[in-house]
Amino acid sequence: MENISKEFPGVKALSDVRFQLNAGEVHALVGENGAGKSTLMKVLTGVYAKDAGSIFLRGEPVEIGSVRQSQQLGIVMIHQELNLMNHLTAAQNIFIGREARRAGLFLHDQELNRRARELFGRLNVDIDPTVRVGSLTVAKQQMVEIAKALSYDSDVLIMDEPTAALTDNEINDLFRVIRMLRAEGKGIIHISHRLEELKQISDRITVMRDGGYVATVNTHEVDTGEIISMMVGREIFITRTEREVPADAKVALEVRNIRRGRMVKDVSFSVRQGEILGIAGLVGAGRTETARAIFGADRKAGGEIFVNGKKVSINAPSDAVKHGIAYLSEDRKRYGLMLGLSVQTNASIATMRRFLTGGFFLSDRREGANARKMVGELSIKTPTLRQRARFLSGGNQQKLVLAKWLTRNCDILIFDEPTRGIDVGAKNEIYKLLDRLAAAGKAIVMISSELPEIIRVSNRVVVMCEGRITGEVTGDRIDQETIMRYATMREA
Amino acid sequence: MTKTNNRSATQLLIIVSVLIVMFAFFALMKPGFASYINVMTIALSTCVNGLLALGVTFVITTAGIDLSIGTTMTFSCVMSGIAFTSWGFPIGLAIAFGFLVGAACGGTSGFAVAKMKLPPFIATLAMQMMTKGLSLVVSGIKPVYFTAAPNYQKIALGGFLGIDGFYNAFVLFILGIAIAYVLYSRTLLGRYTQAIGSNEESARLSGINTTRWKMLVYMVSGLFSAFAGLIMSSRLGSAQPQLGAGYESEAIAAAVIGGTSMSGGEGSIPGTVIGAFIISVLTNGLRSMAVTTEWQTVVTGMVLAGAVYFDLLRKRGRAN
Amino acid sequence: MTKTNNRSATQLLIIVSVLIVMFAFFALMKPGFASYINVMTIALSTCVNGLLALGVTFVITTAGIDLSIGTTMTFSCVMSGIAFTSWGFPIGLAIAFGFLVGAACGGTSGFAVAKMKLPPFIATLAMQMMTKGLSLVVSGIKPVYFTAAPNYQKIALGGFLGIDGFYNAFVLFILGIAIAYVLYSRTLLGRYTQAIGSNEESARLSGINTTRWKMLVYMVSGLFSAFAGLIMSSRLGSAQPQLGAGYESEAIAAAVIGGTSMSGGEGSIPGTVIGAFIISVLTNGLRSMAVTTEWQTVVTGMVLAGAVYFDLLRKRGRAN
C-alpha cells in the first residue's frame, strides 16, 4: 500500500501511509489510539474507499471497492469490534456468504456444522457449532470470529486486536495457529496494544502515529521501549507507584453472598476508601456478571450490599448511582456511550441534574464547561465538543466513558476492563488516574484480564473462578503465579 | 441444531395451545362454532391475511416493516384485472402480470429502503399511499370484474378434488406456506434475511450484498401481496380498488403473535400461520357470539397485546 | 456548539426553503392560494396534525413509534364530552379530564413498552384498537356535542385579540410548540429522550431510570394527543367518536419530514412544525388546483418519500 490517504469530516485519519506485507510473515501494526490503524486496514479490505494512494497485490495494482472484492482477492479481516449475527448459530456465522448448498439451492447446515467443528478443533476451543452466537461469552464470540477468518483460507489475514478479549491460554492457541499459517506462507497483519505479544509473534513491526507512517522495523532488532517511543514520539515508563491505604480508611463498599444464576455464586468482598481492589480471573469467570449484579444492571438472585456500612437495596443502575456507585462496562459501544450524541452530552449524561438551572432548564454553558474540562484532563482527541461519540477512535471513546463517571464524581468506582483496546500511552494515563482517584479517597474495584495491569495498580486482589471467589492476595504476594493458581481452582 | 429446534418447537407448541384453548372456548360458548363448515369459513378467511403475513414475516425479520402490503395486494389485482378486461390479456397472463406488479411495488419499496436508505416505515408508507391512489386512478374508482373469465372464481372457491367445502384457496395457501417455509429456512434468501435482521453491518462486512438481498426481501413481500390479491379477487370475482389500507396491521399482528421479532433476526413461518389463525378464530368467534363491532375492536387490541406479551415472557423465561 | 447549531440550522433552512418553494409554486399556479384567508385556512388545518406530530416527535426520538395518537386524540375529547354532557362536569374540568385521559392512554402504552417490553409498534397498535373501540362504546356511536358550552368553539375559533381570521387555535398551537421546544431542548425529559433513542442500554447503565422516562415520553405523546383533541372538538363543536385512525400516518410523516430520525436519537421540534406545514400546504394546494383525491394521495406519497430522501442526502453530505 502506498501513499494512502483518507479523510473523515474534521479528521485526517490517514495521510500518505505506506505499508508492506510479505508472504509468510506476521507483521504487527502498532500506534496510539486514533493513529489510524483500523482505518488503514478498512481501506485495504474495501470497507472505506481511499481518497488517494494505491494498493498492490503480488506486484499488481488493484482497486478494492467492496468487502466481497477483497475476499475474492484473498484478503480477510477480523474487525476490532465483534461482527457477528447473534441470532445465527456459530457455524452459520462462520460460513455466512459461503453457505454449502444442496442442488445449488437448498442450504446444507449439517455440512457447515461439520466444517465448523473441524475449525474449532484446529483452534482447540470447545464451542458447539449449533449454538446461537448471542448466547456465547465475548471471548468465545471472538474465537468464532477467528474461526470465521481462518475459514476463508485467505492469503492475507488481518487481525485488529484479536487478543483484547482473550486470556493467555486462548492467546497461546491463537498464536499457535498464526504460526501454522505463517509456515504455510500466508501474510498476517496483527494489530495489538499488548506490546509484549509482538515479541512473541511478529516478524516485523510498522508504527503509525497521528494518521501517518513512522517506521517499519524488524522485531528482533528493537526493544519495547523503542517501539513505545516511536508510537508516542517520547519515552514512557510504566512503573508501579507504591500507594498505601491509610489504616483507618473506612470500608466503602461491601458485598455479601451475591448470587446470580450459574455464574455468580456467593461472592463476597469489600473495598475501603482509597483502596484499589483488583478482580482477576480467566475470561468467563463471572466477574462482569458480578459487577453487573452489584450495579443493578441485572437482577440478582440474592445477596446484600453495604455502602459506607449501611445496607442498601439496589435493583437498578439508577439505585446504584444514587448510592455513589459507578460502573464502567467492558463494552463501551454497547453499554457505555450514546454514539449518536455529542461528546458533551455523553460526558454529562450521568449527571444531568447538576446542569439544571432553576430546577428545570438545562444549562448548555455549564455542561460545555464541564465537558471542556474533561476533554482537557483526559486529553480526549476530538475536534469539537459537538462531535458525535461515534466518530472518536476506540481509545478516545473509552476516555469519554471515563469522563462520564468522573463528572458524576461517585465514591465507589467499578471499572470493568478499563484499558481494553487502549494504547500504552493512554493506559499509563489511566493508571495514573486510578492512582489519583484512590489517593482522593475513592474506593475502586478494577476487573481486568491483564495480569500485569492488575499487579500494577491493585492494593489487593481477589481472584474468581467459575463464579466464586477462590482466593485473595495482598501486598507482596500479588504475583502472576499465585493469581493464576487461584484462577484455575476449578471445582472437582 | 437440537437447541434451536427445541426452542422454536416450544414456541410453536405454546401458540398452538393458545389457538386450541381459544377455539375450545368459542366451541363451548357457541355450538356450531366447531362445525365443519365454520372451520372451513375460518380457514378461508385466514387465506388472504395469512399470505400477507407470510410475506411481511420476511420483511420484519430484516428489522423492517411493510405498511404497503394491503394496498399492493389491491393494486396488483386491479392491474391484473385491467390487463384482462381492458388490454385483452388472456387470463393466465393477466394473473402473471398481477404478480409482476406486486414484485415491482415490493421492489420499489426495497429500492427505497436498501439503496436510498429510507426508513422502512416511511418508504412503505409512501408506497401505501401511492398504490392506494393509483388503484383508484387506474380503475376509475369502480370494481374491475373478472366475469369474462368464468373460471376465475374457481381459482379460490373451486372445491379441491371435489371435497365439499374444501376450497382450492386452501391448497394455494398451503402452497404459499410451503414456499415461504422453504425460502425462509432452507435458502440463502432466508438465511440472509435473518443475518441482515440480526446485524446488518456484520452481514455486509461478511461480504453479503445486503442491498440486493434486502431489495429481494421486499420483492418477496410484494409477491405474497400479489398472491393474496389473487385469492381475494378470485373470492370476490372482482378487484375492489378502494380496499386494502388497514390490512397491513392485521398481517403484521399475525407475524408478531407468531413469534417474529420486530427488532429483527428471528421469525417463524409456522408461527406466522398460527398467528393468522389466532386472529381469524378470534374474529369469527366474537362475531358468532354477536359481540358488537366496537367491542370486537377493543378485544382484538387486548388479545394482540396479551399474546405478544405472553411470547415475550416465554422468551425471557428461556433466557434465565 | 456552532457545529450542531449549524447542522440543525442548515436542516431547518432547507426544509423551510422546500416549504417556501412549494408555497410559491401553488401561489403562482392559483391566485387566491396566497390570500390571507387561505393562509389562515392552511394554518388552522395544520394545528391538529401539528400537535399530534409534536407529541410523536418525542416518541420517535426514543426510537419508538406511537400509532395510537389519532385514536387517543378522539378518545380523550369524547371522554371530555361525556364528562361534560353526561356527568355534569363544568367545562373547564371536563377539558382537564380530557387531558387526563390522554395522559392515561399514553401512560398505558408507555407502561406496555417500557415495563412489559412490548415492541412500540404492537403496544400502540393495540392501544389504537382499544381507544378506537372504546370511543364508539362510550359515546354510543354518536357525536358528543358541546353545544351546552356556548364558548367551547371559541377556544379554537375565537379571533385572537379581535384580529379577523387569526384564530385562538394558532395561539394554542404556538403554545404547544413552545412547550414542546422547551421540553425537548432544555429539560431532562428531552435530553433523556435523545439518550434513550441513541442507546437505551447505555442510558440505563448511566443511572437513568429509562423505564420511567420512557413511560413519561409516551405520556407526553398522549397529552399532545389530548391537546389536539381539544382543538379538534372545539373546531367541530363536537367530539366525533369515529375519527382518528389514519391521523397517525400524517403526524409521523410530518415529524420525519422535519428531520426526526426513525432510528432514534435525533429530532427537531421546529423541523416537525415545518414538516406539518409542508403537508398542509401540499394538501391545500393540490385541492385548490382541483387535483382529485386519489391523485392527491399519490402525490403526497411521492412527496413524503422525496422529502425524507432529500433530508437523508443532506445528512450524508454532511457526513462526508
Added chain:
Amino acid sequence: ATAKPLEGGFIPVIPLGVAHQFWQAVKMGAEQAAEEYGVTIVFDGPQEETMVDKQVDILRANLTNENLIAVCMAAIDEQSVLTDLTAVKEKGMPVVGFDAGCGAIADAHCSTSNYAAGELAAQNAIRLLNGEGKIAIVGHSQTVVDAVARVKGFVDYIQANSKIEIVDTQYGDGDHLKSADIAKSMLIANPDIDLIYASNEGACVGAYNGLKEINMIGKVMLIGFDSSAAMKAGVRNGEIAGAITQDPVGMGYKAVATACKLVLGEPVEGEVNENGTIVVDTGCYWYDATNMDEAHIAPLLYD
C-alpha cells in the same frame, strides 16, 4: 351554441367521501349539470367518510375561490360546517345539501331520505318473508350518517310492522371480504336466519359472496342497497332478492342544477320544510329481477 347562463361560476360539490362508485355516479350527474350551466365544479371529499375535519378543510379551501357562486354539500357532521356555510349564505350565495345534506342552513336539499329507503327495504323484506322470520343485518358503517339511517329506518319499520326478529347486526366497513366473512359467521351461528339485509354495495356483494361460499344461496334471501355490475348480475338471476337504488346520477345533477337555479333566481320544484329548505326528492326505488329493465329503473342502475 346557446350562451351558458353562469359561465365562469364556481361551485364546490363536497361529498362524504370519494372512494366508492356511488360517489362517482353522483359526480357524473353533477358534471352534466355543470356542463349545461357552464359552471366549473370541484368534486372533492375526504379519503374516509369519517374525517370530519378534513371535510371542513376541503370546504374552506374551496371557499377562497374568487368565482364562488354557490356550495353543494353532503356534510359528515352538520354542526362542523355551520359557521362556514353561514358565511357563504351571508354573502348571498345559495347552499344546497345533497345526500346526507347539511342541515337547516341549506336553501335546498336534494336527496333520498336514507331512513325512508331503509323503510322501503323493510317493506319488501316483510313481503318476502310473509311477515315472520329472522333477519340479520350486514351494515357498512356505524358512524356515517346515511348508513346509520338506512339501518335505523329498516329496523324501526320491521319492529313496528311485523313479528320478524332481527338477530344480529354487524358492520364490515363496506369491505367485501369482511362482509362476506361476517355474513358467513352470522349464518353459521344462527342457521335459522331467513334473510340478510345489507346496507351498501360492499356489504351486499360481500354477503352475496359469503352465501355462495357456504352454498346458502336460495336458502337465505338477500336484499341489498345501491348498484354495481356484480349486484345487477345477482339481482338478475334472482340470487339477490332485490335491492334499493337511489338515483345518484340524478342526485348529483339536481344538486348542481338546483344551486344554479337559485343563483339565477329561477324557481325550484319541491316541498318547503319547516326550516325553509326546499326538499328535492331524488327518490329511491326497489329493484329486483322483475323490474330492473323497466325504463324508470334501468337508468338508475350503474356499474
